[in-house]
Amino acid sequence: MTTATASPGMALRFYRYCWLHYRRNWKGTIVISVANPLLFLVAIGAGLGAVVGSHVEALGGVSYLAFFAPGMLAAASMQNGMIESAFPVSYQRMPGRAYPVAVSTPLEPVDVLHGHALFMAVKIAIGAAAFCAVMFAFGVAASPLAVLALPAAVLTGFAFAMPVAAWAVTLPDVRPVQTLFKWVVMPLYLFSGTFFATTQLPEAVQHLVALTPLWHGVELCRTLTLGTATWAGSLTHTAYLTALALVGYVVARRNYHRHLHP
Template structure:
């Protein structure tokens, strides 16, 4: 019940500001697909890329997974840090019967909901562009949620541990941006040097890209769907353990 009570706070707050996120949720995916799928994709398709599908159809699910990552990061850095250090919402929650673990779970569930909405919106845009070729595509929002939580949970722990929001710039520059560029979103990771491939395979985004791409194209994944899903679940579990520990240290010790 405590988890749902914490989630309710975020839902009530979001109800007041949801209109501001509509453009980013629906319009930006369409613009991104047009920019990458049609313009860049036209050049790629002319040169027989060997991707097994038009570049628009191939890059769409990758961008969907990347969008899930971006939404999760946006909701797991400054919002979490501010509730510890600036507006003290977590401390107010802890003054109630809510435990630190329930506070962390409630906020993580809200992030999962935000990622799911973004995933569904992106999937609808892909459908309008004719980039969906399998009924398995209905599972892509779930894959997006796994990707989002696989990054959000450890980022919660990071936000609970740092004493300055300046560390988030380091997180973006050294983790988020490289992961977005080299985890199979824009091109196959098989063409990367061996050390870079290892890093790509270790990233949660690559596993999410594989799941989303297989679902929308109706093809097999690189390592099998259950392996990719298992890796993402492991990231979520480990990240949640770290987040729970960090929240407990900040709110109960």
């Protein structure tokens, strides 16, 4: 089996198609990808934060809002990465949809992958930028390093988007996608340090949590925002998420070729 050489120009054609399609359907996704995380930030971070208290020992001596906001930034980026990859990829690879039509033209499966992956990354970045703007408006950024929380959040989202796209392109229909959000997204939301410090969990569970990609994204965004980041910790989190994205890309490139090549 041979794999065609990727063409940046061809990939940009599919990227432009993604934007054209999004311009016609953006109202159906804007609430989930942007509005919901912002409402979470306001309702839980500011509302529940007032009930929890200003400074809680388990949170490292910071306000609950300052603790929660960067964690929610990472979690929202994870969710957006999955939203932009799971259903769109599984839907567009079905007969008569965008993927089969595209590869019947001079575009190769790898061009489709690159164009769609670029669109995913931009969409994740837009959602993360909107969240960061509100987060900074609340004054929770305690360090100049907080500006790096944006690329950290994008990396977190992309680290989920690539493996999910690699899986979704193999699906015969979109029904299995629902199980992903039920059995992966929700547990990660609850047990990756987004809402509470993982140090409150049993030690054995803490070790398991530290293996999850969202925990690395949450820790990276939170330490950068609070100014507690270290070179060793930040590099470890970044390397983990980058490796996951790269592995996802390699598998996606193979699966796109296998399942889309005419």
